[in-house]
Amino acid sequence: MSENIAKSLDYDVLVVGGGMVGASFALALAESGLRIAVVDSQDLSKFAGQERAKESFDPRVSAITPSSQAFLESLAVWQGVRNRRCAPYSDMHVWDADGTGSIHFNAQEIHAAALGHIVENSVILAALYERIAETANIDLLAPVALHALxxxxxxxxxxxxxxxxxxxxxxxxxxxxxxxSKVRELAGFQTKEWDYEHQAIVCTVKTQLPHGATAIQRFMDEGTLAFLPLQQNSELVDTQQHCSIVWSVLPDYAQRLMAMDDSAFAIQLQAAIENKLGKIERLDTRYSFPLRQRHAVDYVQPGIALIGDAAHTIHPLAGQGVNLGFLDAQALAEEVQRTHSKHLPIGDLRFLRRYQRRRIGHNLGMMWVMEGFKRLFADQPLPLRWLRNAGMSGIDRSAIIKHQLMRSAMGME
Ligand SMILES: Cc1cc2nc3c(=O)[nH]c(=O)nc-3n(C[C@H](O)[C@H](O)[C@H](O)COP(=O)(O)OP(=O)(O)OC[C@H]3O[C@@H](n4cnc5c(N)ncnc54)[C@H](O)[C@@H]3O)c2cc1C
Incomplete structure (x- = not known):
């Protein structure tokens, strides 16, 4: 990372937004030798200096697929994640609140070591910025926000x-x-968006019973609730009692849940997950986020490309958001390197369109699957409920469909 950033304000590539996707893109492109700057409105040095995970868990976590893990390994970032803290999960249990439908996924069924890892976003950022600090051709301009374009x-x-x-x-x-995205707005990219009419509540909880490296998710008429397993720092004895919860519910109910004191909230939470992990013994601060699905009609314009959540935001129920963003980062970095190695202009729309072609169909496909899931589990007439419960149990019994679903959720196909 160059220290002398104030004098040099011409770059080959300027990345606005140094979140997980922007930072991984900058690293993926660094080998090209192009001069890259990352601008962010938040103070990125707080991540660069974080050599160990904090004692308490970050409320924002991501379920990282094996495909994203491989990408982070290729950037020499995954070891930094492991050194800090991450929780592999081998099983996933999904069930329907009012019926008999349930599916159990197990990594061994497809000969994988894990279905994925639950990683705190701050841990991923710390590992990315540790690598960026060692990279000569990436400058950081932060904290400062974009103003005009x-x-x-x-x-x-x-x-x-x-x-x-x-x-x-x-x-x-x-x-x-x-x-x-302010860039998207200032550059006049069109988007299609719709409200999910849901709020997501996230927080870290300590449960009476161990999670057993299993992610669990319950679908209810009023939303979904996931308990994602966390793992303590290596020097602490891990009793597998910490989970990060993502509870997505209608806004009215979210407001009531957010207004409750910890003990009242814990009782609601325990009941909503059908006491699967026993008593909720402790809760950290709760945060809530409005959920909105959004997709840019185009990802590219002359000299500009959108990646990650700037291009698409998706319901968190399948934990795919940042995983899709990593795939964007990887594809765009490859296309820019290819153009640059041929001494062609990297901002030329003809070459940027290759990136768009590689990513837009896949992202849209995943968004429609999530939308379908959300609708299927929204309040439905009885015959539809029977159908969906029968469907869930049918999938659980069909090894072929189940294994296919697992591979695609893991980013393996
Ligand atoms: C409750 C919840 C749970 C989720 N769980 C999962 C999960 O399990 N798995 C998963 O894959 N995804 C999950 N997601 C989605 C995931 O968090 C996002 O897809 C991911 O954070 C997007 O990363 P990004 O880098 O594109 O954007 P962001 O993380 O939003 O980063 C954007 C960056 O741009 C900076 N910035 C913004 N505006 C400006 C400006 N004007 N000037 C300069 N800088 C600016 C910000 O400071 C920030 O650093 C979840 C989302 C939610 C809401």
Whole structure:
């Protein structure tokens, strides 16, 4: 990472948004030798300095698929994740609240070591920024937000202004600035969006019974509730009693749940998960997020590409959001390297479209699957409920369909 960033405000590639997707993209492209800057409105040094995971768990976690793990391994980042903290899970149990439908996934059935890992977002960021600190051709400009943007088909370079008044020009601007992307808005990208009419409540809990490296998820008429297994630091005895919960419910109910004191919330939570892990012994602070599905009609314009949540935001029920973002980062980095190695202009729309073609169908497909799931589990007439319960149990009994589902959720196909 270069120290002298103030004088040099021309870059080959400018990444706005240094979250998990933007930072991984910058690292994936670093080998090309292109000069890269990452701009972020939050102070990124807090991640770079985090050599160990904090004692308490970060409330934001991600279920990382084996395919994302392989990507992070290729960036020499996964070891940094392991050194800090992550929880492999070998099993997943999904069931329907009002029926008999249930599915059990087990990694051994498809000869895999784990279905994935639950990793705190701050741990992934710390490991990414540890590597970025060792990378000479990536500059960090943070904390400072994007203010204005000037681009267009007649321009060879994209120019941006930061809120501190500095201006930067680059051959390619990559928007990785999340669900409410300012780049997307300023550049006039069209989006299709709809409200899920759900809020997600997240928090860390300590349960009476061990989770047994199993992720559990219950589908209810009013939403879904997942308990994702966490693992203590290696120096502490891990009793497998910590989980991160993601509870997505209608806004009214979310408001009531957020207003409850810890003991009342714990009782509701315990009942909602059908006491599967015994008593909820402790709760950390609760956070809630509105859920909105959004998809950009195009991911690219001359000199600009959208990746991660800036291009698509998806319901967290299948834990795919950042995994899709990593696939975007990988595909765009490969396409930019390919264009650069042929000495062609990296911001040229013809080459950027290759990235869009590689990613848009897959992302849309996953979003429709999630939308279908959400609708199937929303309040439905009785025959549909029977059908979906029979469907779930049918899948559970059919090894072929089940294994196919597992491989695709793990990013293996
Ligand atoms: C409750 C919940 C649970 C989830 N669980 C999972 C899961 O289990 N698995 C999974 O794969 N995904 C999950 N997701 C989705 C996942 O969190 C997102 O897909 C992922 O964080 C997107 O990463 P990103 O880097 O694209 O965007 P972000 O993480 O949003 O990062 C954007 C970055 O851009 C910066 N930024 C924003 N605006 C500006 C600006 N104007 N100027 C400069 N910088 C700016 C921000 O500071 C931030 O660092 C979940 C989401 C939610 C809400």
């Amino acid at each position: 000037e681009a267009g088909s007649h321009k060879e370079r994209v120019n941006i202004t930061l809120e501190d008044g500095r201006s930067i020009s680059a051959a390619l601007l990559v928007a990785a600035d999340g669900a409410n």
